[in-house]
Amino acid sequence: MADTAHGPAADGTTPALPEDLQVAAAMAARSRLERLLAAPTPFAHDDGSADPTVTAALNAEGLARHEYLDQLLAALSASRLIVPVAAHSIGEPARLQLGETAPAAHEPHTNDAAEDAVDLAVRLADGHLALPVFTSAAAAAAWRDDVRPVPVSPQRAAQVACMSTDQLWVLDPGTRDLRLPRPAVVALAGGEDWIPSWRNEPVQTEVAAQLGAVDGVTGVAFAPGESAELRIFIRVDASAGTPAVAATLEACQYVMVNPAWGELIDTVELCPVPG
Structure with missing residues (x-):
C-alpha cells in the first residue's frame, strides 16, 4: 500500500500536496473571500467623497470658535470618517511625524482598519499623539500617497483613538491639521453626545x-x-x-x-x- 502521509520526507523536505487537495484548498480560500466580500457593510457604496454636510461645517465662516466646533462635531458624528492604512515594517510599528515616509511594505496586521491606522498616529505640536482621520479619500491622498483610505464609523475611530493615542483626532492632517477636542472624542467613543x-x-x-x-x-x-x-x-x-x-x-x-x-x-x- 502506498504511503499517503504528507509530513516531512526523510530528507527533511515537505512534499507538495496532491493536485486534488491543492484545488480543494484553493476553492476553500476563494469561498472564504467571496463570503467576506458579500458580507454587508455600511460603506459598500462609499466612493471616498467628503460628506457635503461635513464640508459645509468645515467651510462655515463668521462663527465664533465654539460655534464652529459645535457644528463640526455634530456633522462628523453623523457621517463617516476615512482612516489611512499603510504597509507595516517588520517589528514594532513606528510613530510617524507629519510628512514622514512610510517604511517598507507588508500587509496590515489586524482586521480592524482603525487599529491599523494607529501605526500612522501623528505627534502634534504640543507633544500629544493623535489619530489621523480624514473627511475624504482625496484628503488622505494629499497627506500621503502611500496609504489606503478606509471608511470607518466615527465611534470606532474614537474608540481606537482613546485606546491607543492621547484620546485625540487630527482632522485632515496635511491640509487642515485640525485638532479636535479630547472630550468630544471620548464622548463619541462611548456613544454619547458631546456637551462642551x-x-x-x-x-x-x-x-x-x-x-x-x-x-x-x-x-x-x-x-x-x-x-x-x-x-x-x-x-x-x-x-x-x-x-x-x-x-x-x-x-x-x-x-x-x-x-x-x-x-x-x-x-x-x-x-x-x-x-
Missing part, C-alpha cells in the same frame, strides 16, 4: 467649587474660550497685595492642571479679574 464645557453645567459647578475653595478667590464665571475650549474668569481679592494675588493664581492653575479634567475639558484659559 462652555455649556456643561455639572462640569462648571465642580470647577467653581474647587476654584472657590482657593484662598483669595471671591467669584468664578465661565464663557467659551477664544483660543481654548473654556474661558474661566476668576475674581481675586486684591486687597492683600501682589504676592497674595500671585499665590492665589498659582493655586488656581494647580487646580486646573489636574489630569482628571482631561476627559471633561480640553483646554482652559484662566482670566483673573480684580475683586
Whole structure:
C-alpha cells in the first residue's frame, strides 16, 4: 500500500500536496473571500467623497470658535470618517511625524482598519499623539500617497483613538491639521453626545467649587474660550497685595492642571479679574 502521509520526507523536505487537495484548498480560500466580500457593510457604496454636510461645517465662516466646533462635531458624528492604512515594517510599528515616509511594505496586521491606522498616529505640536482621520479619500491622498483610505464609523475611530493615542483626532492632517477636542472624542467613543464645557453645567459647578475653595478667590464665571475650549474668569481679592494675588493664581492653575479634567475639558484659559 502506498504511503499517503504528507509530513516531512526523510530528507527533511515537505512534499507538495496532491493536485486534488491543492484545488480543494484553493476553492476553500476563494469561498472564504467571496463570503467576506458579500458580507454587508455600511460603506459598500462609499466612493471616498467628503460628506457635503461635513464640508459645509468645515467651510462655515463668521462663527465664533465654539460655534464652529459645535457644528463640526455634530456633522462628523453623523457621517463617516476615512482612516489611512499603510504597509507595516517588520517589528514594532513606528510613530510617524507629519510628512514622514512610510517604511517598507507588508500587509496590515489586524482586521480592524482603525487599529491599523494607529501605526500612522501623528505627534502634534504640543507633544500629544493623535489619530489621523480624514473627511475624504482625496484628503488622505494629499497627506500621503502611500496609504489606503478606509471608511470607518466615527465611534470606532474614537474608540481606537482613546485606546491607543492621547484620546485625540487630527482632522485632515496635511491640509487642515485640525485638532479636535479630547472630550468630544471620548464622548463619541462611548456613544454619547458631546456637551462642551462652555455649556456643561455639572462640569462648571465642580470647577467653581474647587476654584472657590482657593484662598483669595471671591467669584468664578465661565464663557467659551477664544483660543481654548473654556474661558474661566476668576475674581481675586486684591486687597492683600501682589504676592497674595500671585499665590492665589498659582493655586488656581494647580487646580486646573489636574489630569482628571482631561476627559471633561480640553483646554482652559484662566482670566483673573480684580475683586
